[in-house]
Amino acid sequence: xxxxxxxxxxxxxxxxxxxxxxxxxxxxxxxxxxxxxxxxxxxxxxxxxxxxxxxxxxxxxxxxxxxxxxxxxxxxxxxxxxxxxxxxxxxxxxxxxxxxxxxxxxxxxxxxxxxxxxxxxxxxxxxxxxxxxxxxxxxxxxxxxxxxxxxxxxxxxxxxxxxxxxxxxxxxxxxxxxxxxxxxxxxxxxxxxxxxxxxxxxxxxxxxxxxxxxxxxxxxxxxxxxxxxxxxxxxxxxxxxxxxxxxxxxxxxxxxxxxxxxxxxxxxxxxxxxxxxxxxxxxxxxxxxxxxxxxxxxxxxxxxxxxxxxxxxxxxxxxxxxxxxxxxxxxxxxxxxxxxxxxxxxxxxxxxxxxxxxxxxxxxxxxxxxxxxxxxxxxxxx
Amino acid sequence: xxxxxxxxxxxxxxxxxxxxxxxxxxxxxxxxxxxxxxxxxxxxxxxxxxxxxxxxxxxxxxxxxxxxxxxxxxxxxxxxxxxxxxxxxxxxxxxxxxxxxxxxxxxxxxxxxxxxxxxxxxxxxxxxxxxxxxxxxxxxxxxxxxxxxxxxxxxxxxxxxxxxxxxxxxxxxxxxxxxxxxxxxxxxxxxxxxxxxxxxxxxxxxxxxxxxxxxxxxxxxxxxxxxxxxxxxxxxxxxxxxxxxxxxxxxxxxxxxxxxxxxxxxxxxxxxxxxxxxxxxxxxxxxxxxxxxxxxxxxxxxxxxxxxxxxxxxxxxxxxxxxxxxxxxxxxxxxxxxxxxxxxxxxxxxxxxxxxxxxxxxxxxxxxxxxxxxxxxxxxxxxxxxxxxxxxxxxxxxxxxxxxxxxxxxxxxxxxxxxxxxxxxxxxxxxxxxxxxxxxxxxxxxxxxxxxxxxxxxxxxxxxxx
Numbered sequence: 066x067x068x069x070x071x072x073x074x075x076x077x078x079x080x081x082x083x084x085x086x087x088x089x090x091x092x093x094x095x096x097x098x099x100x101x102x103x104x105x106x107x108x109x110x111x112x113x114x115x116x117x118x119x120x121x122x123x124x125x126x127x128x129x130x131x132x133x134x135x136x137x138x139x140x141x142x143x144x145x146x147x148x149x150x151x152x153x154x155x156x157x158x159x160x161x162x163x164x165x166x167x168x169x170x171x172x173x174x175x176x177x178x179x180x181x182x183x184x185x186x187x188x189x190x191x192x193x194x195x196x197x198x199x200x201x202x203x204x205x206x207x208x209x210x211x212x213x214x215x216x217x218x219x220x221x222x223x224x225x226x227x228x229x230x231x232x233x234x235x236x237x238x239x240x241x242x243x244x245x246x247x248x249x250x251x252x253x254x255x256x257x258x259x260x261x262x263x264x265x266x267x268x269x270x271x272x273x274x275x276x277x278x279x280x281x282x283x284x285x286x287x288x289x290x291x292x293x294x295x296x297x298x299x300x301x302x303x304x305x306x307x308x309x310x311x312x313x314x315x316x317x318x319x320x321x322x323x324x325x326x327x328x329x330x331x332x333x334x335x336x337x338x339x340x341x342x343x344x345x346x347x348x349x350x351x352x353x354x355x356x357x358x359x360x361x362x363x364x365x366x367x368x369x370x371x372x373x374x375x376x377x378x379x380x381x382x383x384x385x386x387x388x389x390x391x392x393x394x395x396x397x398x399x400x401x402x403x404x405x406x407x408x409x410x411x412x413x414x415x416x417x418x419x420x421x422x423x424x425x426x427x428x429x430x431x432x433x434x435x436x437x438x439x440x441x442x443x444x445x446x447x
Numbered sequence: 448x449x450x451x452x453x454x455x456x457x458x459x460x461x462x463x464x465x466x467x468x469x470x471x472x473x474x475x476x477x478x479x480x481x482x483x484x485x486x487x488x489x490x491x492x493x494x495x496x497x498x499x500x501x502x503x504x505x506x507x508x509x510x511x512x513x514x515x516x517x518x519x520x521x522x523x524x525x526x527x528x529x530x531x532x533x534x535x536x537x538x539x540x541x542x543x544x545x546x547x548x549x550x551x552x553x554x555x556x557x558x559x560x561x562x563x564x565x566x567x568x569x570x571x572x573x574x575x576x577x578x579x580x581x582x583x584x585x586x587x588x589x590x591x592x593x594x595x596x597x598x599x600x601x602x603x604x605x606x607x608x609x610x611x612x613x614x615x616x617x618x619x620x621x622x623x624x625x626x627x628x629x630x631x632x633x634x635x636x637x638x639x640x641x642x643x644x645x646x647x648x649x650x651x652x653x654x655x656x657x658x659x660x661x662x663x664x665x666x667x668x669x670x671x672x673x674x675x676x677x678x679x680x681x682x683x684x685x686x687x688x689x690x691x692x693x694x695x696x697x698x699x700x701x702x703x704x705x706x707x708x709x710x711x712x713x714x715x716x717x718x719x720x721x722x723x724x725x726x727x728x729x730x731x732x733x734x735x736x737x738x739x740x741x742x743x744x745x746x747x748x749x750x751x752x753x754x755x756x757x758x759x760x761x762x763x764x765x766x767x768x769x770x771x772x773x774x775x776x777x778x779x780x781x782x783x784x785x786x787x788x789x790x791x792x793x794x795x796x797x798x799x800x801x802x803x804x805x806x807x808x809x810x811x812x813x814x815x816x817x818x819x820x821x822x823x824x825x826x827x828x829x830x831x832x833x834x835x836x837x838x839x840x841x842x843x844x845x846x847x848x849x850x851x852x853x854x855x856x857x858x859x860x861x862x863x864x865x866x867x868x869x870x871x872x873x874x875x876x877x878x879x880x881x882x883x884x885x886x887x888x889x890x891x892x893x894x895x896x897x898x899x900x901x902x903x904x905x906x907x908x909x910x911x912x913x
Contacts, residue, residue: 100826102827103728103825103826104822104826104863105826105829106863108731130865139735162727162731162768
């Protein structure tokens with residue numbers, strides 16, 4: 066009798082597995098704090114950073130107030146000159162609480178001792194924001210040497226050359242460790258192919274230097290190939306990084322989605338940003354399993370142009386649109402994005418980096434005017 | 448097979464127990480609905496096997512919920528009650544649906560009630576009319592709503608009200624009406640309401656309309672702002688408290704039954720998820736408003752598991768907020784401290800019943816139920832009302848109710864709608880009238896009527912520099 070019951074129990078358990086599976090994600094939720102959305106309003110951490118960060122993020126807040134976006138910012142400032150870790154821990158806890166952040170770049174002083182790790186790096190590794198996604202597209206109205214560029218760059222954000230592991234065994238000889246792990250390479254490859262599939266992209270190119278770093282980049286390449294086998298509709302190819310950069314500056318239209326380790330990602334993303342019009346135009350997003358942080362793609366501090374009202378706010382504003390998309394406020398995101406693109410196509414408003422003489426505030430005002438004239442209306446009785 | 452076992456077992460239970468199972472919203476969950484199909488079981492299966500089957504079913508069905516089971520001590524010897532309680536624990540009462548299988552990256556669920564998030568609202572604009580649902584309620588509710596409408600009209604506030612008269616005592620309540628209100632709320636996302644009175648007699652439904660509204664919209668947090676009015680002196684002046692109360696579970700679960708004649712069991716449910724949610728709300732609120740301290744109010748020395756879980760959740764969440772001080776205090780001591788030295792508190796967070804008591808107590812400290820505004824939040828919706836919810840039926844038609852609470856709440860609603868200018872205009876006008884002291888309603892010691900007060904507020908609106 067007991068055996069019969071036992072088998073019945075097993076049968077029931079197997080049969081109920083599908084139902085139970087849908088309950089499982091709840092266990093994961095238990096370790097994360099509940100989301101910060103109350104009364105329809107989200108709370109997002111804002112890290113002003115240094116250089117042009119604070120002024121551009123103030124413009125973002127202004128724009129959000131103007132458009133009645135239901136997002137409240139929790140501002141957490143980080144003092145880049147202090148050597149204590151309190152500010153960083155504060156910021157990381159704030160992002161853990163809210164789940165989403167918008168940040169400016171935090172300056173890393175080269176003159177400080179090597180024990181002072183880059184603050185941006187600490188943020189990325191502690192929150193495990195493993196995918197840096199940059200979408201470089203030629204914007205209509207911005208004249209560049211190359212046309213029809215549309216590349217998604219997916220860069221591994223937590224390991225590779227940025228592991229901050231360096232030491233000097235023998236005086237005058239420095240060893241800098243580049244770490245490539247199977248787990249993280251598989252993860253980023255999976256993300257890249259998933260993103261390609263979701264965006265309807267046909268081709269994923271892995272960028273590497275496996276002819277020289279046979280084991281390191283070789284492992285990365287192998288992981289990409291393994292993952293590619295699971296996505297038969299997407300073509301996978303690989304290209305060495307030196308060839309890639311050459312191809313990028315001669316024929317960038319051949320690339321679709323590119324996936325790569327950390328350092329090559331830094332180089333390639335800056336090249337692509339340059340191809341489409343400069344660092345002031347491209348937003349970037351850092352995604353992890355539980356958190357998302359949005360910033361400009363090329364992560365410039367812009368110390369030399371800080372507080373002069375000449376910085377290009379487009380990248381930061383588009384990054385805030387990415388954040389709104391992430392928060393599923395697609396209506397607001399598309400409204401603001403349309404206005405930004407309309408503004409960018411007006412040549413007389415181009416800022417200095419695009420070859421014009423416009424100021425930051427003029428650009429932001431023009432975006433607001435666009436939204437006012439063309440945006441949707443809430444009441445039906447007009 | 449197991450579904451039909453439940454059906455058969457269901458028929459076997461006594462009337463009261465079936466009532467319990469039904470009222471624990473067993474059939475509200477989509478998953479449960481598909482599972483409990485209409486297959487009839489032959490009654491030939493022996494009782495023992497049936498009970499075993501049932502327990503196996505629930506054991507498999509909710510593996511992750513075995514942990515929550517241990518927080519409930521089941522009173523009552525009959526095994527069927529254990530099943531009833533277990534069913535509720537399994538979350539067949541107000542179960543939240545988990546996040547979708549293929550979760551996009553960097554996206555934890557935006558709200559725990561993913562099932563309730565309706566289609567995204569169209570983007571709002573700063574220069575258009577906002578639509579707000581209005582439910583006047585019972586007692587002096589309609590008069591207070593008239594006051595709000597008059598003030599808004601005089602101040603040219605771009606808000607349009609959609610009125611619904613839902614009332615249990617006046618026999619104007621039905622499922623359809625409730626559905627209408629809910630649809631309107633889900634469209635407008637902001638509502639202003641009076642108190643929908645709950646009649647004392649038990650008419651067959653344990654959950655009142657107001658409770659059902661709250662549950663369906665999942666308005667889990669009730670915030671009451673206890674601020675002393677400048678110009679009106681009470682025994683405690685310059686008070687500035689915020690009371691945050693969990694509004695959907697606790698003692699208000701509407702789970703009561705009479706297992707043995709003359710013995711009633713009333714279930715108080717505390718869940719980890721909801722306690723964490725309200726704790727996070729309290730700390731987020733404190734961070735947003737720059738508050739320094741959050742105090743959890745409990746009775747964990749007596750209800751060791753129930754309130755103990757609540758305290759544990761608060762402590763867990765408190766770790767994420769190193770800059771905010773976290774303390775806890777037992778409810779009886781809290782009440783005493785509130786009347787002796789209320790200045791030691793900043794933000795208070797507590798489960799449902801204690802919240803009700805402390806709300807009213809704190810309202811009494813600053814001038815009564817006519818003076819304290821409050822609001823209820825869910826992840827998607829916000830409902831604005833008075834802090835201490837009383838219909839005040841004795842004052843109906845006599846024009847003596849104090850509209851301050853409702854006007855201040857309406858000002859908070861305008862702030863929520865992003866109409867800062869109008870919000871400040873209304874709240875400053877109200878505070879100015881009270882400070883001047885010439886027009887005061889009876890509860891504040893004056894002789895004026897509601898309409899006098901409203902007229903005074905409107906007059907003060909006009910003098911605001913444009």
